[in-house]
Amino acid sequence: MATHLTRRGSIYYLRRRIPLHLTEQYNGKREITRSLGTKSRPEAERLARAISVELDREWQAASEAAAMTAEGKGKPKIDPRYYDLAGAYELAELEEQHAAEVDELHADADRLEKLLAIVERRREQASAGNASKAATISAEARKPRSGAKGNSVSLESVIELWRRDRQPTAKTVDAVTRAVREAGDPDIHAVSRQVVIAMRDKWIEAGNSVATVNKKIGFIRLLLGIAKSRGMIDSNPAEGAELPPPKRAVELRKPYDPEQAEAVMAATAAMQATDPAMYWLPRLARWTGARLNELHQLRVEDVQERDGHPGLLLTNEGEHADGVAMALKNDGSRRWVPLAGPVLGFAMWAKGRTGPLFPAKANKYGNVSDSFSKRYGKLLRNVVKITDKRVTFHSWRHGFADMCRHAGVSAEVRMALMGHAEGGGAAAAYGAGDGLPPAMLIDGIKRINGDSA
Structure with a gap:
């Protein structure tokens, strides 16, 4: 199904071809292009659907008005070639949209390939201690939990559900993705309280502050909470797993005196x-x-x-x-x-x-x-x-x-x-x-x- 989306830089735009028989009413313009003001594809698709409905109504009304005008003058003969041309026009629009979407998928695949290469290189460069700790977590995460449901579902795969439901910023998505990959991207059915505590210990040993560790545990809790709300798991083992702040900790920010x-x-x-x-x-x-x-x-x-x-x-x-x-x-x-x-x-x-x-x-x-x-x-x-x-x-x-x-x-x-x-x-x-x-x-x-x- 065509979404009529295109992208300029990081911003999505809606692009619709004006029906051939209405171009004169738009001063000869063949297309309508509108900025959707968002970098999120799910949000862009939602906005594009709403605007497309309005455009369809507008064009339907314009077509009916033109038909009523034509009736008063006697029905004009329509050259059968018009239908061939209109059909070809719509087909060209669909093919162009499909090509744009394929290009976008290829670009995303290229970016993903580069990202995976970077992750792989960093994993190879990790210290023996951290590698050992990660292996312990991964091994623990592979142990099936009692009551595990259905097929394997990686924690990272839940990120897409979260993105679709909440439309978080790209910066937040990156931070959550990093935390999940640092945790070894376990199967959600295999994450127990012990696995969460092992993640927490690993981050502390790597020199992260309590605030940073709690933020990462919060990301894990968020994703497991989404999985629980969808009936994919029975409980959220990351609930309440954050570390208490140091007694001497005060506000991270304070006003100017x-x-x-x-x-x-x-x-x-x-x-x-x-x-x-x-x-x-x-x-x-x-x-x-x-x-x-x-x-x-x-x-x-x-x-x-x-x-x-x-x-x-x-x-x-x-x-x-x-x-x-x-x-x-x-x-x-x-x-x-x-x-x-x-x-x-x-x-x-x-x-x-x-x-x-x-x-x-x-x-x-x-x-x-x-x-x-x-x-x-x-x-x-x-x-x-x-x-x-x-x-x-x-x-x-x-x-x-x-x-x-x-x-x-x-x-x-x-x-x-x-x-x-x-x-x-x-x-x-x-x-x-x-x-x-x-x-x-x-x-x-x-x-x-x-x-x-």
Whole structure:
């Protein structure tokens, strides 16, 4: 079945041929091409189906209107060759689509071959100790568990089910895949509590931090949970297998203290003309609580007024630049955030510009803020002399949350401003931009700024 998908760079597009008898109504155009704004093929297929339905309806209505017009003038004779031509036209479309899909499969196969070669080389280079540990895990994983169901199902094969159901980012998929391969990609029916503990021990012995080990165990738990929910296994042996954090561990990130915040402002004060990103992004993060990439990908059209107050639309719709999709942490992060007094000048600065406000080359995951994040880290450590590694760009977000609490901003408004899902779980998402009236969000920002009555 034709999906009408094509890809430019990493972004999927819908391409449909306009029916021959309707091309005159489209000023002679033969095709319609629309960006789907996503790099995920499952998501692109879903969007393409929806748009195709709308196009079919549009073309059906146009055909009926043309037929009614023709009836009033007497039915025209249709040359039988028209049907031959139309049939050939549709066949060409299907063949072209099939060729594009085959090309894409070949490209994916080439990438997979290279990846497997790299994995094989790294396995060969592994130390004897790690190789021995991996062999122990693999041997343990091959032992059948009581109550194992059906045929062999590798843990890595569950990743595709997860991708289809949840549409995670490419970066997250890569991280999960690495963890599964490091664990020896066992059969899900053979994973016992002992196997999970062996994975955990291996990662600790390899020098991973507790936080990293817990993240990897979390990935294993996630995939086994999906397998359990589908009836493929009876229980999830990775539940509760994470290590407790060290007693001396504190927040991985902490807010800037007042002196540190002012030091950053002073260090970047003269950069508005020479390095706009370094000037504006820390200030916007301080007064909006937005994530770095949410701000770095801003376009002129994302600076919008609501109820007469300027603000920022943080969205994952459309493209930051040609072939670079807009991205958010999740759909619940889509929101409009009013600008506070200290950064109202940003709206005026942005007004005279076009396209991306802070243009940058995206990394392989489509993240446009990667390079800036490294530059900002050097500014903190080398110029401002903040050596505490818990203080990063993300610390502005922690500080914004504290400002909201100290100003008496309600939890509902705070979560909407910051694009949080309630409780951090599967509850209703706040901050979609339409959930709370702009007046409530504006009042919350004014409270932080000390302007509210």
